[in-house]
Each structure stands twice: as structure tokens, then as C-alpha cells.
Amino acid sequence: MQMKKNKFKQAISAGRLQIGLWSSLSDTISVEILAASGFDWLLIDTEHAPNEIPNVVRQLQAAETGTASMVVRPAWNDTVLIKRFLDAGAQTLLIPMVQNAEEAKRAVASTRYPSADGLRGFASQSRASAYGRMEGYFQHAHEEICVLVQVESLAALENIEEIAAVEGVDGIFIGPGDLSADMKHPGEPGHPDVVAKVDAAIARVRATGKPAGILIGNEALARHFTEEGCVFTAIGSDIGLLINGAKRALAAFDDLKQANAQKTA
Template identity: 45%
Template sequence: MAASDVLNGFRQRILDREQLIGFWNCLTGSVTMEIAGLAGYDWLLLDSEHSPTSLPLLMAQLQTLNGSTAATVGRPAENNPVMIKQLLDIGFYNLLIPFIESADDARKAVSATRYPPHGIRGVAGAHRSNRYGSIANYNQVINDSICVLLQIESVKGIEAFDDILAVEGVDGIFIGPSDLSAALGHLGNPNHPDVQRVIRDLHDRAQAAGKATGILAPIQADAKRYLEWGFNFVAVGTDLGVFKQAVFGLRDAFR
């Protein structure tokens, strides 16, 4: 198995700051995941922060997506080295790590994704990520194949933003609009002008630092605006939201 077989094409596209359209998955079914995988998105987020998804289920969902062309991005419940290690071992190459508030938080996240001496990731002989030990050079190339995306969603994260951007190994910044709007005193209203100004400012500063920016925008008008601003990886919908909208819309059509 050549090194090129484990290099992460999605990470390179993030580093190149391409515009990539994604879809957010928080339902626990494999069928909905399989359908999302057939839709042709650039990337799919598999969430374990705001969903009841367990580690075995995440692995099963990854297996369901084996035939999909979409890159998979895993979100652990917290910036926890053990959780991050588990997600890496079951086959995630791309991680979106929530609630980063300092450069130390950013360094902790990056370190958890790297084998020593560059980090603290635990070494296992055979797991799904190294195809159960069949990738002979996995240990030598995997550190450069993991994409680290950090989520900014608090006032502390805003205050430490430039320091976070400067941490080596941070590939991109994701802005959490719901938590960010709550932190700024506008719970449930990410489109408030004050919140939008902060989102635009964070995006511009990240771009100036050479970092890709991402956001979740399940309302089409919002997604188009963020793409026009130059955001790089935008999730334009969620499985729960699309299902709810379709079911309620169908009901309303027959009332």
C-alpha cells in the first residue's frame, strides 16, 4: 500500500481553500446516512456532540458510506483526547472539534490527532483506520493526513481567535452560529446584525491568516450569503431539518 493511498484529499482541498458543500447528519439511522452519501456532497458531518450517536454506530455509519465520494468529518462530543483517539481509530481522517476557547485548547486538539513525538495519540496495532494493519506505512504518513477543524462559538474563543489561528496543525476554523449568537446575547437569532458582523470579521481574519472557514447554514439564503463572502466549507442542511420540513410540508399540502 503506497503512501498516496492514505493521504487525505479532503484535507488538501481545505488547505487549498476550495469551496466545498456539506451536509450535517445527526440522525442515528444507517439508511438516511446511505442516502446522504449518494447525494454527491463534498463532505458529510457525522455528529456525536448534539446527537445520541454512539461510537459503534458511528463506525457502522462510516461503513455504510464506503461507496460514497463524500469526505466524512467526525465531531466528537468535546475536545477530549480519548474521544478523538477513538474517532481516529474507527476511520475518521477529518475532525471538527467543538468549543475551542484558547491556543492551549487548539494545541490540545491537534496533539490528540498526532502520534508521538508530535502528539499524544495512542498507538494501536490494528484498527479500521489502518485497514486492520494492512497499511504498512500508516504510522509514517498518518500525521500529515489528519484534517483538524476547530469550532469557535464563545466570547473567549473570539478573544483568543488570533492565537488559535497561529497554532500549527490547525487546518480550518468553523464558526458555530447558534452557540455564538447565544454567547453574544442573541439566543436563537444568528442573523442579528451584531452576530453577523462578528461572523464576517472572524471569517476575514481567518482568511487573512490563510485558514479555511466553515459554517452550518441550513437556510438557503444564509448559505448563499456565506458562500458569497468566501466561506470554504459550508453545510447547507441537516438530515433532521430536511426530514422535518418534508414531513410537515406533506402534511400541510393535504390539510
Template identity: 50%
Template sequence: MEPAPNRFKMSLASKKLQIGLWSSLCSNIVAEILAQSGFNWILLDMEHSPNELPGLLAQLQAMKSGSANPVVRVAWNDPVLIKRVLDIGATSILVPFVESEGEAERAVKACLYPPAGIRGVTGSGRASQYGRNVNYFRDANDNVCVLVQIETISGLLELDRIAHMRGVDGVFIGPSDLAASMGHIGNPLHEDVQVAIHKAGQTLADMGVPAGILSNSEESARRYIKWGYRFVAVGSDIGLVTSGSTRLVASFAEV
């Protein structure tokens, strides 16, 4: 049995725009709905949501029925956590808070089997179709998409070195933490932050490295795409539920 190739990684490599959505609701039902909605990718968040491994597994299983590619943001640049997420079948990993070339290298090595990396070996997990894919070890490294997240001034200063790290398939700019790092916590739309985001997007585009970002509005998302960002989360499941429920209640306010 052969697994499907990582379409998300292939699309990034070919510079195709990938429209995604952030998922923090930790629900396999929500993940299934989103995966069938037409997005190119869905980010399953483990950093800022109460997502643990069993629930993440259920979400990955649910997404098999849809067309969106799952991307998992792990809670930290931790080889043990990354190994476990890969073993349950995730193939695209976003590693947060990368600030240096060395940290980018650590993220890459955690995602790859030896000799290229340090990922621990098991031949019976979901990733290898429970051992039925006899070529899994041969193909696994090529099929994993490694994304690193830059979200501080220190990280931006190392952008060239981080992006040039062999094995990094894309660089994600985190607007909220970047704003905090720049002294504008809670205000990623501050002019200084937006200038930094614009410059980072252009730099990555010039380097030929796919740039990603999360937007909290359609207007911002369109602006980031214009600035060269290639994998853009245009909203979140929490945002959709919050705004939709608020609008619905407001529509009955005078009844």
C-alpha cells in the same frame, strides 16, 4: 494496502469551496444516502446527537460507497474520545468549544501520533486497515484533518492565536452558541452576530486559514460563502426530513 488520501483536507488546503450537510440522525442508511448525493462532505455529529462509537463506525462504513468525505464532530476536546474515533477510521475531526490557543493545541495533539502529539498507538484497528497498511504510522499524521470550532466571544477574541496554531487545518464558527454567548440565544441571524461572523470569516480568509460554518438556509449559506467561508454546511438531515414531511402533510390538508 495504501489508504486513500484525505481529499477533504487537500481541498481545504487548495482553497476549494466545500459544500456539506450536517447529519444528526445517527443512521448508517441515512449516511449512505447522503454520501451518494453529491455533497463534498458530511458532518457526523457526536456532540448534539445520540451518536455513539458503534453507530458511528457503521456510518463511516456506509459512507465508503459515496463521494462525500466524512467529518466527525466529537462531543468534546477529549484525547480519549478523539483517539477512539480516529482508530475506527475517521480522518477529519471537528473539535467543539475551543476558546484558546492552549485548547487548540490540545485538540491537535490528540489527533497526532508522537512526537508531534499524544495519540495512543494501535496497529490493528480499522484506521490501518486492520494492520494491512504497513505505512499507516508513517502517513497518519499528514492525513488527519484537524478542525477547531469557535463558538463564544472568548474564542473570537483568541481567533488569531487559535488559527495560527500549527496543525489546525481549519476553523469552524458555530453560529448558535456564538449567538447565545452574545446574548442573542436562538437568534444567530441577529445583526450583531452576523457582523461577528462576517468579521471572523474575513479575518480567517486574510490569514489563509479555511473557515467553516453551518447555515440553516440557502440564503445564509450563500452569504457566508460570499464572506469567505470555504467549508459550508448548507443544511441538515433533520432539517430535510422535518421540512419535507411538514410540506407533504400540508399539501394534503384540504383533501
């Protein structure tokens, strides 16, 4: 059995725009639906979602019938968590709250076996290696693993060039939520000061030669940051789609509810 190629890693390395969606519902059916809906990538969140390893495995399995590349976000830059998600079959990881080059190096090392100068523990029969049936997995796994790191604080932004220079970092993801909070504008990623800071960060990431990414649920801002140079952009979340869809569906019947309320008053 041959190793699965990481088409997401290939795409962002080539500068091909990848439009994605955040998945926070921790549900296999929603992942199965969304993975086949035309998005280039879908992120399974375990940092801010009630999601654990066994459930992530089932979500990765559900996504196999779709066309979206799967990205998993561990709860932290933790070697044990990273090892477990890799063994579960994740090929692309988004590591949260990376503040400097040393933390970026630790994230990368956690995805490499000691033979490739890493810290990853060896499991002979994990899902990642097709339970030991995948030819050359242990020698070449790191070639198809994509490491994305999140810079989401003012301190991290100061270190963009050093973080991007770490060998094995495949992309820099700018987290506007935590950044806006760090800038004293919590929940306001569209604040002019935050937008200006993100624009500058995107330009600096691009100058390093690494692809930049972002999550933003506002369509205008998503277009803006993509036009500024983000290569992998998440344009919303499954929860957002559900909330907004429910609002629109209910609003379509407001006139009937109001008319009925007047008749029965």
C-alpha cells in the same frame, strides 16, 4: 495497501468550496443515502446527537459507497475520544468549543503519535490502519488527518489569530448557534449583531490564510457567509431535511383536508 488520501483536506487547503450537510439522526441508512447525494462532505455528530463509537463505525462504513468526505465531531476536545474516532477510521475531525491556542494545540496533539510530537495512543490493528495492513500508516497518518476547530464564543473569537497560528490546525469553523447564545440572542443566528460578528470572524480567519467554515440552515445566510469567504459550508441537517420535507408533503394536501372537513362538519 496504500493510505487513503484525504480529499476534503486537500480541497479546503486549495480553497475549493465544499458544500456539506450535518448528520444527527445517528442512522446508517440515512448516512448511506446522503453520502451518495452529491454533497462534498457530511458531518457525523456525536456532540448533540445520541451517537456512540460503535454506531459511528457503522456510519463510516455505510458512507464508503458514497462520494462525500466524512467528518466526525467528538463530544468534546478530549484526547481519549479523539483517539477512538481516529482508530475507528475518521480522517477529519471537528473539535467543538476550542477557546484558545492552548486548547487548539491539545486538539492537534491528540491526533498525532508521539513520534510526531503528539499524544495519540498506539493501536497496531485498528480500522484506521486497515487492521495493520496499511503501509506507512504510523509514520504518515497525521499527514492525511484534518483538524478543524470550532470557535463559538466571544472569548474564542478574540483568539482567532492565535488559534489559526497553531501548527496542525487545518480550518476554523465558526459556530453561529453557541455564538448567538453567548451574544444574548439564543437561536437567532440571523440577528444583525450575530451576522456582523460572524462576517468579521470570517474575514479574520481568511486573513490568517486558514479556511473558514460554518453550519447554517437558512439558505440566504448560507449563501451570504459563503460569499463572505467560508470554504466549507454545511447548509443544513438531515433532521432539517426530514422536517421540512414532511411539512411540504403535508401542506400539498391542506386544501383537500379543508374541503373534506367542510363536507363532514
